[in-house]
Amino acid sequence: MTFEYLREDLKSLKPYEADQENCTLKLNANESPYPIPLEIRAQLATELLNGNDYQLYPDSNADSLRDALAKKLNVERDNILIGNGSDELINIVTTAFANPGDKVLCPSPGFSMVNYYTRLAGAIPIEYHLNERLQYSLSVIEQAIITHRPKILHICTPNNPAGSTMSVSDIASIAQWFDGVVVVDEAYYEFYGESMLQMIDKYPNIVILRTFSKAMGMAGLRVGYLICSKTLASEIYLVKPPYNVNSFSQRAAELLLEHPEIREKRVKEIVKSREWLFQALNGLRGVEPYPSQANFILAKVKNSSAVFRGLMEKGILVRHFGENPILKNHIRITVGRAEDNKYILQCLAEILSEMEGW
């Protein structure tokens, strides 16, 4: 392949590879095991059949959805911006604040798109490391800020892929003296419960990212949102593409917000399943799970490629991390329904005992 036109600085960029292999149990992308509730699908279908405005562009700023969110979160419409998944918001925020050549601090291990969008903006991703138990260290981050003087600091809590968290007081203590933007990715907030939301007035340099893809079970419809001070939001708005979220997805998200009881019940189930799966994995010889506050569990295993292939042969897709030096012998399992967890556990036990006999 020749790169005649591609920007010089992007030639070594690796595209995000979403594993789309065929499987019967998909546990690789931290999606919800539950479909969108029937009553919401019925409502959407009725609206679709009884006329809609799809010949018109969507509401560019998703005002109706922002109002619904503002009410739920006890903030104002102008504290919120809606994205085509929170993935798009990472791109928008990075483009808004990182000049070419600026440094951006990213957790390692962490969500790879953060580094990716930093490079797209022509900025420089600098990784700061979680400790050997894959937990955040306040002093490591403070030191990295002093050394690198970044424009943006990314914190993901609960962290993907580790499931570990950083406390509100630790993040606030950084936001207080750091003169850049602190992006706090709360994609898995609902499975954890602690948020920086109460801090956005006190620390106008904090941007919180949330998504409808995980606990809300709407990954295929691509809706994310950010919450921050109005001043920062008005700056970020300059970069948001018009009409970035389609009308159908805006409406689906709004309807989901009207049914908090369904979401809460499902989140409770997942959290219960997570605790069961953690204990069960902990009881398997050769598997070391990390405690997680999200809807997935990262586990160290002896030969992750063989385990990944063995699970694939049984129809289960989990996340593996190739040759990533920190995550080489790890797999990440999305927490499913109770029966999914029992099935993966049984398969894992079989694969590991076969491997012992090698």
Ligand code: PMP
């Ligand atoms: N942040 C984190 C930490 C994630 O794990 C993901 C998805 N895996 C995203 C953001 C993006 O989610 P979405 O674009 O579906 O909102």
